[in-house]
Amino acid sequence: MSTAATGTPAGTTALSKGSTPEPGDAPGRGRNPVVARLTDVGFWADWAALVGLVALVVVFTVLDPSFLSSGNVTGMLSASAALVILAVAQTFVVATAGIDLSIASVTTLGIVVLGQLYVADQPLWVCFVGAVLASLLAGLVNGLLVAKAKITDFVVTLGMLSAASGLALVLSDGQPVTVTEGFFFDISLDGPVEMVSWIVVIAVVVAVLAHVVLYHTRFGTHVLATGGSPEAATATGISTARVKVAVYAIAGLLAGIAAIIIVARLGSTPPAANTSYLLNSVAAVVLGGVSLFGGRASILGPVFGALLLTVLLNGLTTLGVSQYYQPLSVGVVVVAAAFLMRFQK
Amino acid sequence: MTSLEKDPAGGTTTATRPILEARNVSLSFGSVRALRDVDVTVAAGEITALVGDNGAGKSTLVRCFSGVHKPQAGEILLDGEPVSFSTPEAARAAGIETVHQNLALVEDLTVWQNLFLNRELTRFGMLDRKRMRTEAQKMVAELAVNVPEVTARVRRLSGGQRQAVSICRAAGFSSRLVIMDEPTAALGVQETARVEQLILKLRDEGHAVLLISHNFDQVMRLSQQVWVMRAGRCVAGRRTDATTGQEIVGLITGAIPG
């Protein structure tokens, strides 16, 4: 943990030391810095998701050159959009040392509300606002129960997982709605540039905004402080309860946006929660080097994590590997990543 | 109750006007009576020491001053005016900064982020990271401590360096009273000496300091006034130059009733 504190015998030199460690220091200081970095396992842990992503792309391309065809890249990017947004959502919660197990169910709730408003002949914008509001509300309830009622995040969001999927089934009567609106095809198939659809643009915008919020606003600092040391945060006057309510609400809001994207891709509103979104969002966060104990987070890491998982599943499919092996491969990759994180600086 | 009448040297009346005063402050945690009718004053421009055995209620008392706890009875006066801090934020806004016993720093954040925690500078709603780094550098340099780069994460600092950061934060933001709960308890000899210099510097710059310490030599060296707590009560107050380490020990243990 605090290597500097415990490593110095009774603090004999620590304060008087002129030179002090800098954030980017690798253990092998003094050697060639590039070599030192590359031989430092901590460096690989920090960039696990990006390194893994590049490695997978190379391997799959070697095995099947059509992997990088424009059609397949377009498909993969579109397929990753919802997961990227959910990974960003999960990141905010995990940064406060919480977890949102309800994220996939809350997404499904948004999907179903969208579908029900759509069959009720509501204008498209009402469908969107309804979906986002429903998910936001579920997130808000999570946050209030965790922060104000002080029930463990695990229990609250597990309860919401069940409640939101149940509500989705009730509202939809278990039936999907087919959405034939041209707008949905447009945003999932067209885009500003080759290979990039509008839903990918939405995901990028969400990620950029999330990065700005986390690193360039007071709120972002308070999120990290709440996760890093709730006592310290409280002592400086930060309301950790308010921060927690906010992160669960943000997770709900983003789940609502993910719901719109999923409907756009599928052209229908599946009423049953897709639990792989839950597992993969947590997996992307772990792959992205975000500490599950809170206090350390990035947006770029989980985004790469989400891309890695999408590439992994797509690559295995292209290679004709049975669907049954896919969850197995995700599990192996995530546990391997979690193991690597132990060496993180 | 306190030794107001018992002390012929007039030891309890502080030399200058009190900046902070606790009157009959009581607080219980369930059946544990952590504070019972505590009367304490802290004078402007002085270092006031608060001593007592473990569990005597020292930390609880300063947490009342810093807005963490709310007294169940009695009142707290700041500059003679009754105040009631419902949050640490309120106490900080009133100019009371606290260096808590369990260092209140976020290890995963950098030195400058900790110095400006919940006091962040913004421009157009966005963090002004550059200005905070520069200002943090200044805060640290002004106190002339060899703290590390302000861009280093607290996790990488030694105990003494962390304490220096905590004290820098408390000294900044034009605070008037700096409360320190056992600031040198976890430090080595040299680090302790450095922190003591810092404490004296704070006083010389005009901050009032309330210092909790188990180190009698330190109390005798630094303070002008000593308050002794025992089992939730403030049993005695002495001017430091009118008492001895021995008397203080006697008051703490109860060998001298106080």
Ligand SMILES: Nc1ncnc2c1ncn2[C@@H]1O[C@H](COP(=O)(O)OP(=O)(O)O)[C@@H](O)[C@H]1O
């Ligand atoms: N948050 C709390 N909840 C319950 N009891 C507490 C709490 N804080 C302090 N106490 C109790 O109050 C008494 C005084 O504690 P404290 O103020 O920490 O003493 P000191 O700082 O003098 O060692 C102790 O008996 C302690 O166990």
Ligand SMILES: [Mg+2]
């Ligand atoms: Mg204490």
